[in-house]
Amino acid sequence: MKINELHQVFLKCSGVCTDTRKIKSGDLFFALKGDNFNGNEYAEEALAKGAAYAVIDEEKYSGNQKILVEDVLKTLQELANYHRRNSSAKIIGLTGSNGKTTTKELINSVLSQKYRTVATSGNLNNHIGVPLTLLSIEENTEIAIVEMGANHQKEIAFLCSIAEPDFGYITNFGKAHLEGFGGVEGVIKGKSELYDFLMVHDKVIFMNADDPIQKEKLGDYIKKYGFSTMDQRFYPIHLISANPFVSIKAEGITILSNLIGEYNFTNCCAAIIMGKYFNVELKNIKAGIEGYVPANNRSQIIDRNEHMIILDAYNANPTSMSAALQNFAKMSGRNKILFLGDMFELGESAHEEHQKIADLIKQLGFDNVFLVGKNFFKVKSEFPKLGTFDQLKQNLESLELPKSTILIKGSRGMALERILELI
Incomplete structure (x- = not known):
């Protein structure tokens, strides 16, 4: 079955699922494989639980309501890219060593004050999670915030080839996944693959203008929109305190977050400048930041x-x-x-x-x-x-x-x- 044909099947389904424990009636089930399981073996169970169709890649499991493809994972990724290309939603790609999920939640909280948004669920930010996020985009979705995680080179580049983001932001470059990236320089190179994609395609980049690595990487790139506590060329935001909760001043307005730690200041700033870029009123940006309460063991x-x-x-x-x-x-x-x-x-x-x-x-x-x-x-x-x-x-x-x-x-x-x- 060709991707455009599978897409028509997908549009008639209620959603996408890769786990039979989470099947909802009318879902399109993708029989993914892992180190210790073969999703093809669960296709029948998925159908019995209410899935409309099951996508499989082993002929011996063929049957009614089963769609045989060469590779289920590759098909999931191709379908996600096809769906993304046929959607009018703007895609914001997000990566970095620390704070990705918190920043994603803050951005979503701010932008949803004005727009119909979807965002990565939890931290489903890998080669499976990114496609699932893209496939959650509905006809009326205006903005999708797609978190991208990586622990080795070329992974962000690959995720960008699926999501094709219109905008992007890197939270920071830190000592994370050093084993896979091959040291700090490897982290910088790997995370910067988001910048590379956006610059090649002449897209807008959001940036922390106080981060020397970001300033160096972006250089004289024109389509950048950033925040700073000291560089007047960028949107000015200032930290009031973080004892324990981060409070911020922007345009004379005080924003009181529910996040502890100075390290969450830049995460809030990213959400603020995206709100400004997308013309969300500052009072609604404030409501978005102040309305977000962290959960799931995160601060x-x-x-x-x-x-x-x-x-x-x-x-x-x-x-x-x-x-x-x-x-x-x-x-x-x-x-x-x-x-x-x-x-x-x-x-x-x-x-x-x-x-x-x-x-x-x-x-x-x-x-x-x-x-x-x-x-x-x-x-x-x-x-x-x-x-x-x-x-x-x-x-x-x-x-x-x-x-x-x-x-x-x-x-x-x-x-x-x-x-x-x-x-």
């Missing part, structure tokens, strides 16, 4: 048993960890306690980067610290080092914590939100 403020807890356990890398620690040090609060978990995907830099964090903790003057994970277990530090979460649990069971201000941060694989059950 959440939780009050529990008289403790104020900052739960930032969705992800971590050396850049975000350092920023979180420096912000926590500036915050007012009683009896500060740190629970820090390992940072993943650092390759040969793992020991060095974990040691730097341990050194930073001491430099910032923290007293109550728990380091969790096999990488932190190897660093030189005077603070308790627990190789596993179970060891941390045993340690905490014998302690009675006074009323405290607590920061919990680590990579997703550490699942440090489990600490909440122990406090």
Whole structure:
């Protein structure tokens, strides 16, 4: 079946699904394969649960309501690109080392004040997630915010070939996925593939004009629209405070966010300048920023048993960890306690980067610290080092914590939100 024909089938379906546990009546099921599963084996189950059709790529599973293609994943990607090309929606591509998902949510909150928008669900930002986001674009969608993640070279370029963004923004270039990118320079090169696509196609780029890497990369490129705290050539936005929540001043208006940490200032700024570019009134931009409340373990403020807890356990890398620690040090609060978990995907830099964090903790003057994970277990530090979460649990069971201000941060694989059950 040709892509244009499959697209007509898709338009008659209620949506797209790749997981039989989430099938809705009338869905178009794509039988994707993984390392430990073959989606073709679940096609019949998908149909039984109400899917209108199932796209498969193994002939032995053929049957009624099944569409046989050469490669299900490639077909999903091609269908997404075809749908994108046949949509009038403007596409905003978003990538970066830190803050992508928060920035995406802020942009969506601001732009949805005026436009019909769709945005990446959660962090479904890879070679499967990006197509699924594009296929969620409806006939009346005006703007789609597409988050793009990557852990190696050429991945962003590939995602751009599917999404073909009209606009783009890179949050920052940090020490994330160093193992796959081959170091910081590799991160810069890989993330900049979004810039490369936009410049080749003469598209608009949103930028943080205070970021020296972005300034250098974009040079004299004409179609750029940015914010700055000091360069008068760009839209002026200023940080008022971040103790604990980020408050901002733009055009004399104060915007009070629900986000902690100075590192979220630029994320808010990105949403503000996109709102300005798309002619959203400043009062509505303010409403969009102030209406966003973080969830899913991302800089959440939780009050529990008289403790104020900052739960930032969705992800971590050396850049975000350092920023979180420096912000926590500036915050007012009683009896500060740190629970820090390992940072993943650092390759040969793992020991060095974990040691730097341990050194930073001491430099910032923290007293109550728990380091969790096999990488932190190897660093030189005077603070308790627990190789596993179970060891941390045993340690905490014998302690009675006074009323405290607590920061919990680590990579997703550490699942440090489990600490909440122990406090």
